[in-house]
Amino acid sequence: MLTLAWKNLFHDRVRLAVTLVGIVFALVLILMQFGLFLGFLDTSANIVERSGADLWVTSPRIPYVNGGSPLSESNRWKVLAVPAVERVDRYILAWVPWKLKTGAIENVQVVGYNLDSGVGGPWNVVEGSAAALRGEDTVIVDEIYKSLLGVSRIGEVFEISGRRARIVGFTRGIRSFTTAPFVFCSFKNALNYGAGIIREDQAVYLLVKGRAGVSANALKAAVQPMVPELDVLTNEEMHRRTQTHWVFATGAGITTLLGAVLGLIVGVVVVAQTIYAATVDHIREFGTLKAMGASNGHIYRVILAQAAISGVMGYTAAIAIALTVSEGSQGGNAPILLPPEVAVGTLALALAMCMGASVISIRKATRIDPAMVFRG
Amino acid sequence: MIEIRNLFKTYGHGSAAVHALEGVDFDVDAGEVVMLMGPSGSGKTTLLSIMGCILRATSGSVKIDGREVASLPEKKLPGVRLEHFGFIFQGFNLFPALTAQENVELTLKLKGRSAREARRQAGELLEQVDLSEKAGRLPSDLSGGQKQRVAIARALAGDPPIILADEPTAALDSQSGLNVMQMLTRLAKQRGRAVVVVTHDSRVLGFADRIVEIADGRICSAELGMEKTA
Structure with missing residues (x-):
């Protein structure tokens, strides 16, 4: 029966091509939409996910990480008094103006972190080094934003809030969800760039690291009573809060999510129609098989095998296209992320869609009017 | 071999009901070639379908080798078809993706x-219908007569005792049609198969042992074939 399924598919190459185009289109659509959504989620809270902090001590009820407001440095000493706390670093994330050489202004988000601990600092530095941020008025930006910020090489000097900012390195893949790129620098530099927004005795966040073996939740339970007027969030909570804000509180997130869901629905419909049409094309042959004495089980096996073969072939082409597009998207502002679990999940989805769609055709194939078989 | 009694088949219900067969009695013995004739819509194909356990009768009895099959559960019927029947179709119904x-x-x-x-038995069967040299060809590469010979070889596969043929010569030229009928007759006479042929083709009536005419779902005449009456 597998031979029949295989030969049925490959006998009519045009039909097979049409089937595969339908499946590939549907799967690429699904992969792109979900990849975009995953990229959206990743970008929206990457700075939290990669911070390395266990806890974030914040002003009360901030909606997301980019919406923090200054808090007093004195809170740092209160948190440090907790025995389970290893260290507490002041952290700044603030919106400041970046002046291009043309005189134009771009908003950026300056990220000031403790260079000694590295908590909250940049990652994936591909040119220069984070250590160079110890120099005065030094910053690191992501290479994606070179064009936006008018940057071409290390050593160039710009202005942030009217102060010098010398480029000492570039990261790769640290995107900002907003149009304002992240600019990493030392906490001290960030205070200078944020002068007028943040006083010297303030920080926007306190990033807490617990002692070895202390869970984030236990650490939070120990720290919160020390700063009852502030919010204490685990890194996971801050991550989720930020993602939730961007996904549900802005139209952009809902749109992307809706796009992903619509991609799935359209994909399922396209695959269902394609597989159904491919099966119906062979309906007379299934009728003949049935007349000859093949059981419904035999016919199921042929149809399911055809669907599975089509699904695997379509998936192979679709994942190749999607991975190529995903690779190409890494240099842009809207990355399409396709982690291995999505790739594997999509294969399962492709098989499920194809075989599920074929069930509709199975019903048709096994209920053929026998008179059809006997007509010329 | 086939014994049909008081067979009724009705399609639809109530005022939309169509009575395809009404009280048909019909027998076929081993080694016999029976031709079913009648105008379109007379019920020939329905009778053939019920005989071949493809279609269920509304009421009546169908016995194959003395075994009642009309009341068998649906899932048993494919097994009966496999064991007892070889089918030959007007449109050949070969699988276009498979070689002969x-x-x-x-x-x-x-x-x-x-x-x-x-593989071995298929080779032998194709040899019997004189198509060994075309064994590797797809149906699209065969003439109508050759396709029907492949269909005959397929119908004979597994040595079924009954061959049901629906208009086997309709798509063939005169000579090919005669060849096909000679083959079927040989099967009946030399190998004791029961052969039932639905046909409109008056050229082949000479091969029949019996000719049964159906009209409006009823058997209106049953007579000996031309050669038998001569």
């Missing part, structure tokens, strides 16, 4: 033959 050899092998595999055994 593979078309015959498929039936044998359905009947549980191993791949090697199926």
Whole structure:
């Protein structure tokens, strides 16, 4: 029966091509939409996910990480008094103006972190080094934003809030969800760039690291009573809060999510129609098989095998296209992320869609009017 | 071999009901060639379908080799078809993606033959219908007569006692049609098969042992074939 399924598919190459185009289109659509959504989620809270902090001590009820407001440095000493706390670093994330050489202004988000601990600092530095941020008025930006910020090489000097900012390195893949790129620098530099927004005795966040073996939740339970007027969030909570804000509180997130869901629905419909049409094309042959004495089980096996073969072939082409597009998207502002679990999940989805769609055709194939078989 | 009594088949219900067969009695013995004739819509194909356990009768009795099959549960019928029947269709109904050899092998595999055994038997069957040299050809590369010979080889696969043929000569030229009928007659006479042929083709009536005419779902005449009456 597998031979029949295989030969049925490959006998009519045009039909097979049409089937595969339908499946590939549907799967690429699904992969792109979900990849975009995953990229959206990743970008929206990457700075939290990669911070390395266990806890974030914040002003009360901030909606997301980019919406923090200054808090007093004195809170740092209160948190440090907790025995389970290893260290507490002041952290700044603030919106400041970046002046291009043309005189134009771009908003950026300056990220000031403790260079000694590295908590909250940049990652994936591909040119220069984070250590160079110890120099005065030094910053690191992501290479994606070179064009936006008018940057071409290390050593160039710009202005942030009217102060010098010398480029000492570039990261790769640290995107900002907003149009304002992240600019990493030392906490001290960030205070200078944020002068007028943040006083010297303030920080926007306190990033807490617990002692070895202390869970984030236990650490939070120990720290919160020390700063009852502030919010204490685990890194996971801050991550989720930020993602939730961007996904549900802005139209952009809902749109992307809706796009992903619509991609799935359209994909399922396209695959269902394609597989159904491919099966119906062979309906007379299934009728003949049935007349000859093949059981419904035999016919199921042929149809399911055809669907599975089509699904695997379509998936192979679709994942190749999607991975190529995903690779190409890494240099842009809207990355399409396709982690291995999505790739594997999509294969399962492709098989499920194809075989599920074929069930509709199975019903048709096994209920053929026998008179059809006997007509010329 | 086939014994049909008081067979009724009705399509639809109430005022939309169409009575395809009304009280048909019909027998076929081993070694006999019976031709079913009648105008379109007379019920020939319905009778053939019920005889072949493809279609269920509304009421009546259908016995194959003395075994009542009309009341068998649906899932038992494919087994009855496999064991007892070989089918030949007007449009050949060969699998276009399979070669002549593979078309015959498929039936044998359905009947549980191993791949090697199926290959051997299919080769022999194609030899019997004088198509050995075309075994590797797809149906699209064969003439109408050759296709029908492949269909005959397929119908003979697994040695079924009854061959049901629906207009087997309709798509063939005169000579090919005669050849096909000679083959079917030989099957009946030399190998004791019961052969039932639905036909409109008056050229082949000479091959019949009996000619049964159906009109409006009823058997209106049954007579000996022309050669028998001569």
